[in-house]
Every structure is written in structure tokens, then in C-alpha cells.
Amino acid sequence: MTLKVRRNVVLVWASLTVLSMLAAYFFIHFLDREYHGFVAGVVASTLEALGVRSEAEGNVVAYTVEERWAAVRIGWECSAALSIIVYTGLVSGLPGVKLKKRVLGLTLGYAAIFLGNLARIVLILYLNHLFPNLSYMLLHDLFGRPLSFLWMTAVSFAWFYHALIKAPEVKDSSAQ
Amino acid sequence: MLVFFVLGLSVLSTIYADCLPLLHLGTDPDDVKYDRIDMKELYCTTNTTHITFLITCYGEVKTRKKPPTLPRDEFRVYLDVVAGWGDNRRNAPLEGADVIIEAHSQRVYWWNGKRWERKKTLTAQVEVKGNNITVTCQLSDIQFEEASGDIRICFISKLKGSKGLKKVQDRAPDRGWYTLEGGISGLTFLEISAAGLLGLTLASRVRKRCRRVLRDSEG
Numbered sequence: 001m002t003l004k005v006r007r008n009v010v011l012v013w014a015s016l017t018v019l020s021m022l023a024a025y026f027f028i029h030f031l032d033r034e035y036h037g038f039v040a041g042v043v044a045s046t047l048e049a050l051g052v053r054s055e056a057e058g059n060v061v062a063y064t065v066e067e068r069w070a071a072v073r074i075g076w077e078c079s080a081a082l083s084i085i086v087y088t089g090l091v092s093g094l095p096g097v098k099l100k101k102r103v104l105g106l107t108l109g110y111a112a113i114f115l116g117n118l119a120r121i122v123l124i125l126y127l128n129h130l131f132p133n134l135s136y137m138l139l140h141d142l143f144g145r146p147l148s149f150l151w152m153t154a155v156s157f158a159w160f161y162h163a164l165i166k167a168p169e170v171k172d173s174s175a176q
Numbered sequence: 177m178l179v180f181f182v183l184g185l186s187v188l189s190t191i192y193a194d195c196l197p198l199l200h201l202g203t204d205p206d207d208v209k210y211d212r213i214d215m216k217e218l219y220c221t222t223n224t225t226h227i228t229f230l231i232t233c234y235g236e237v238k239t240r241k242k243p244p245t246l247p248r249d250e251f252r253v254y255l256d257v258v259a260g261w262g263d264n265r266r267n268a269p270l271e272g273a274d275v276i277i278e279a280h281s282q283r284v285y286w287w288n289g290k291r292w293e294r295k296k297t298l299t300a301q302v303e304v305k306g307n308n309i310t311v312t313c314q315l316s317d318i319q320f321e322e323a324s325g326d327i328r329i330c331f332i333s334k335l336k337g338s339k340g341l342k343k344v345q346d347r348a349p350d351r352g353w354y355t356l357e358g359g360i361s362g363l364t365f366l367e368i369s370a371a372g373l374l375g376l377t378l379a380s381r382v383r384k385r386c387r388r389v390l391r392d393s394e395g
Contacts, residue, residue, distance in 0.1 A: 037224075055196055058224040058315075062196040069197045071356060075324050078359040086368040090376075117362065124360055140360050148363050149371050156375025164383045 009095055017093030024088035028081045033059070035081070039118070040074040046122045052129045063125055065132045072125065072136075080117035083152055087113060090156055097163050105159045112158075116151040120144045196221050198230060199356070201329060204348035211235025213249045213333040215348045216307075220329065220356065227320060228312040229253050231279075231331060231348075239304050240280075247304050249336045251279035253311055256328035256353065257319050263287050270330050270353075275318045279311045280336075284318075328353035 028035060036059035044056035047063055054063040062071045076082070091105045124144050128136040201218040208214035217232040231251060238248040255275040256262055262274035276285040276292065277300050284298040301312040320327070331348040348354075363371070 057196045057222060060196060060222055062199065069199050071196065071199050073323075073327075073357065073359045075359045077324060077361040080362060082362060082365055083368050086365070086372055090372045120362075121360055136357075136360065144360060145363065145367075149367060152363065152368055152371035153374045153378075156372040157378050158375075160376050160379030161382060164379050165386055 013093050013095050015093075016095070017089040020092030021085050021089035024085045028084065032076075036074045036076075036079050039079045039121075042118055043074065043121050043125070046118065047125060047129075050122070050126055052126060054125075061125070063129060065129055070128075072121075074121075078117075078121060080113050083113045083117070083148075084110060087152075087155065087159075091159055094160075094163055101163060105162060109155055109159055112155045113152070116148065116155070120148055196223070201354035201356075202349055204346065204350065206234050207350075208234075208333075208346045210335065210345065212238050213251075213335060213345050215331055215333055215346050218329075218331055218348050218354065222315065222320070225315060226312050227315055227318065228310055229277075229329070229331075231309040231311070231333075233307045233309070233333075236307055237304050237309055245303050246282065247280050247302070247309055249280065250332075250334040251309055251311075252332045253277040253279070254330040254332065255318055257323045259325045261287070263292070269332065272328070273330070277311055277313055277318075279309055284313060324358065326358040327356040329356060330354065 037056075040056040040059050040061045043061050044054040044063075047054040047061075052063050054061060056062075059074045060071050061074060062069045064070070072078075087109050088106065091102055091109060097105075120143075124136050124139045127139050127143075128134065131139075198219040198221050201220055203217055204215045206214060206216070211234040214234040215231055216234050217230075219230040219232075221228050221230075240246045240248050253276070254270045254273040255277070256270075256272045258274055262272040263269075264271055274287040277283075278285070279300070279302045282299045282302050284295050284300055285292040286295055287293075295317070298313070298317045300317075301310075303310045330353050331346075333346045335345055
């Protein structure tokens, strides 16, 4: 591969990544209220299933801490919207991958990011319910942030592994 | 897919409340001579369209003759919705506040960067019953849904007709603000990008190793 072709590939890669991230950003922004409401609803029903009294209204989740109600608003930052946007860029921008593979990568990746984020929020609120004297921001810094980073690394690794390792040229060379 | 289907069903099956249960913001001590303006318990609740503040006083709240649903004395709810924006003047009643809801006049004021501006199209619904005052306004009126961080809340009461900051009779909380938590922030853009690049690097290394193994086996 010549230097010029390589440069073009990188340019296309970067452009597609940025464009798809922008598209994802506007799409999520468009669905803002519905998406945050959906996340709040799922968090409330999961907490309820774990035995914590909780209710959701709009994008606010209320849950009990020491017989009192506490509330958390699900907004842009804690709904994994940013992770979804970056992941969309990583998947859509990578050149030389078939559409079917991309769609599969996006679907499974979105599901993994959503579930990972759900687990993070539920874990933090559940721990806050169990240990009311601990600030949930502390719990977030202790567990939420490192686990989120590892999870996001695992999800992106899974995508690149799926896209690069099982790429046609590797398959072909193994066939030979 | 199955997981999402189950999650979807669980959300649909969740009975959404008409509004959330009352969130207790705090308790204020009995520190004012006049019980009718001495705030005791402060609550707030929201539904999909409105936010309601409930102020409970130590004594029965006096109402106006016309209309009888409004308090005679002055009660204000100060909100700091947008972080880093708001009234930061030296003599500001509450530093950082960007919305004021007046219970006694049903007016809503926004900080426009220089002064407090009354939004004539916006009014708060106010009701007085015994020791309680409920103040309700639309979420959009206070930009609740656009707020990304914590929302800070403070209550102030004064006797009717008293002017100036020194005439503030009660403040709840006595220092600082009550906070409506803004959510559990996730990873930043840089952290997510770093995680993505780390994933790419790891996958590239695995790929190289795979190729080497293939080459070795061919050789």
C-alpha cells in the first residue's frame, strides 16, 4: 500500500468517524426526552426487582434511602449517550467492513453499552440504598468509572476483534 | 435482542406515578419570631411536565384577602439551574441563582445576565392550606429538562412590605443550598475515546499475533 493510498484511507476513516458521530449525536438529541425517560424507567424497574422501592417519572428516578425518598435525574451524562456516539464513530468509520458486519456490530455494541450503563447506575443506587452514609459520587468514582472504562474498552475490543481478526484477508490466508 | 425485549416489557409494565413521591429537601430550625413565615420542612416533587415545591411553616400561613389562595407574606423559591450562570453580583440575594419563583405574586423571574427579568407569560400556581404552601410551575419554565448538572434550591421568606436583604426573615437552608441531584456522570469524551483506542490497539496486537502464528504454521 503506497503512502498516498494509506493517507486517503486514514482520511476516509476519520471523516466517516466524525460524520457518523455527528449523525448519532443529532439522532440521540432528537430522542433526548424519550431515551432518558426509557433509561429512567428501566433503572426504576430494575431497582424495584432488587427490592428497593423506586419510581420513575419523566427522566427522574426516585428511590428510597433510609425510609426517605432520594432522586436522581437521568440526563445526557449518565445515559451512556456519549459512549453510544463514540462507538457509532468507531464502528461506522472503520473502512473495508461489510454492511452486515457493521449492523451486527452496532446492534450488539449498543446493547452492551446500554446494559453496562444500566448495571453501573443500578449498582451505584443500590449501594447507596444499602450504605446511605456513603455519597454515591464516591461509589461512582470507586466502582462506576473504572468499570465503565473497562467495559467500554472490552466493547470496542470486541468490535475491532470481530472486524479485524475475522477480516477476509486473514480468512483467505488461512484457507491457503 | 431478547434482553431488550424483556427490558422493554419491564418498562411498559412499570406503573408510572402521576408524580414522584415527595422528596424531602430538608428541615429548617424554629428560628424566627413569626411562625407564619418560619419555614420548617421543604419538599419537592416532579411529574413529566411540572415541578412542585412544598413549604411547611411552623405556624398557619396567612393568606391574602384577594385572592385567598396566595400567601400574604413573601415567599420565594430561588433556583440555580444552569451551573456557572446566574446572579453573581456582590449584593445578590443568593449568589448563582438564575430563576426566582415568587409564591406571593405567582411571578417567575429569570436572570438575563445583567438583571432579573420577569417572564410575563409564565405564572406559578400557588396554594395555601394551613401551614403549607405549594408552588407549582412547568418544567420548561425553569429549563429543568435542559439542566445537565445538579439543581440547587433555596427558599426565602419575608414579612409583607419589608424591603431589602436585611429584612429576610427566614432562609432555608440557613447556609448553602438544597440540591436535586443531577445524575451520575459517566465517562468523559476523552475517556471513552481512550477506551476505544485501547480496544483498537489490543485488537491490532491480537491480529498481528494471529498473522504471525499463521505465517509460522505455513512456514
